[in-house]
Amino acid sequence: MKIVIAPDSFKESLSSEAVAQAIAKGFASIFPSAEQVLLPVADGGEGTTDALIAATSGELFKQSATGPLGTPVDAFWGLLGDGKTAVVETAAASGLDLISVAQRDPLNATTRGTGELILAAIDKGARHIIVGLGGSATNDAGAGMLQALGASFLDADGSEIPVGGAGLALLDRIDLTNLDARLKDVTFNVACDVDNPLVGESGASAIFGPQKGATPEQVALLDKNLSHFAAITLAATDKNILNIAGAGAAGGLGGAFLGFLNAQLKSGIDIVLDTVEFEKNLAGASLVITGEGRIDSQTVRGKTPVGVSKRAKAFADIPVIALAGSVASDADVVFEHGIDALFSVVPGVVTLDEALSNADENLFKTARNAAQLLKLGQSLPS
Numbered sequence: 001m002k003i004v005i006a007p008d009s010f011k012e013s014l015s016s017e018a019v020a021q022a023i024a025k026g027f028a029s030i031f032p033s034a035e036q037v038l039l040p041v042a043d044g045g046e047g048t049t050d051a052l053i054a055a056t057s058g059e060l061f062k063q064s065a066t067g068p069l070g071t072p073v074d075a076f077w078g079l080l081g082d083g084k085t086a087v088v089e090t091a092a093a094s095g096l097d098l099i100s101v102a103q104r105d106p107l108n109a110t111t112r113g114t115g116e117l118i119l120a121a122i123d124k125g126a127r128h129i130i131v132g133l134g135g136s137a138t139n140d141a142g143a144g145m146l147q148a149l150g151a152s153f154l155d156a157d158g159s160e161i162p163v164g165g166a167g168l169a170l171l172d173r174i175d176l177t178n179l180d181a182r183l184k185d186v187t188f189n190v191a192c193d194v195d196n197p198l199v200g201e202s203g204a205s206a207i208f209g210p211q212k213g214a215t216p217e218q219v220a221l222l223d224k225n226l227s228h229f230a231a232i233t234l235a236a237t238d239k240n241i242l243n244i245a246g247a248g249a250a251g252g253l254g255g256a257f258l259g260f261l262n263a264q265l266k267s268g269i270d271i272v273l274d275t276v277e278f279e280k281n282l283a284g285a286s287l288v289i290t291g292e293g294r295i296d297s298q299t300v301r302g303k304t305p306v307g308v309s310k311r312a313k314a315f316a317d318i319p320v321i322a323l324a325g326s327v328a329s330d331a332d333v334v335f336e337h338g339i340d341a342l343f344s345v346v347p348g349v350v351t352l353d354e355a356l357s358n359a360d361e362n363l364f365k366t367a368r369n370a371a372q373l374l375k376l377g378q379s380l381p382s
Helices: 016-028 048-056 090-094 112-123 143-148 166-170 181-185 204-208 216-237 249-260 268-275 278-282 304-316 331-337 352-357 359-379
Strands: 002-005 035-038 059-066 072-079 085-089 128-132 152-154 173-175 187-191 264-266 287-295 320-327 341-344
Touching: 002 016, 016 035, 016 048, 016 287, 016 359, 048 059, 048 072, 048 085, 048 128, 048 268, 059 090, 059 112, 072 090, 072 112, 085 090, 085 112, 090 112, 090 128, 090 249, 112 128, 112 143, 128 268, 143 152, 143 249, 166 216, 173 216, 187 249, 187 268, 204 216, 204 249, 216 249, 249 264, 264 268, 268 304, 278 304, 287 304, 287 359, 304 320, 304 331, 320 331, 320 359, 331 341, 341 359, 352 359
Parallel strands: 002 035, 002 287, 085 128, 128 187, 187 264, 287 320, 320 341
Antiparallel strands: 059 072, 072 085, 152 173
């Protein structure tokens, strides 16, 4: 029997690699001769770099980068096992979690650090870069990232505009003369699971600005500035990013990738599963096991467990078991999307701290129990 184990991380508790290992240990205790293929995965958000490094025997690089408020932060990026593909998470250098709630300031936050990580990856030889857009603290339309890559965003006097979403109001023209020449040989796959346009009622500022600290008045200003940015971008590149689905992701960073870096915006889990050659690993599999920290009705909207189950069903109608730290009351909807059995790993009423600290043991025991049930089913008379 061949078992493919492809879980996401359990946030604040276990990496996707650790989750896969705990599940593998549980199943091996009941099916010791089964072939196991461990494929730690992610949906393009937090943990994507770690998951892809683990799945491809890649390397993690840590470096200082410009944080969202301009001060240095400890950031990271990954180079996958092929030596040519890099992974950059926007949140690693430009993330909301890098600053306190009181410090949130989308008027002045910059994506420059994300551009610095991309440059570092190119310096190491990467020519294909996977970018996760989730968790940004910014609303600068990616201007900071593009400045780090060599572009100039100039005001009417020919000076660089101030950083952040507020500075876009002063933008008069974009000079791409010094944009890093190596970028023309780099392809970008951008993990984006939202379809928000750049501006408007469902745009970057209106939908995501408040959680980044914007007041209603600031939301209106930021939205106006993004519209202005789109107009200047059209003049510089002949590309209209104003209403493209996904352009509003990460405070307009999606628009920057579309307008200036010829990127493709795709579902994060699909990018990850393609990168780890998921279908190739499914060949001959009898069972797929997936999971993440919480499974609920939102799991069907681009999250790892359903992304995995849909691929498994499409490939060969392979049975799929999902394990989760928390199973919500509305989670039954996942049964309509390829998951055949769903188990919570929490053994009873416990505190959150207990659930997090005992996640490894709970995963092992639940995986073992699921395997024991599967073995019992094999022995029942037909």
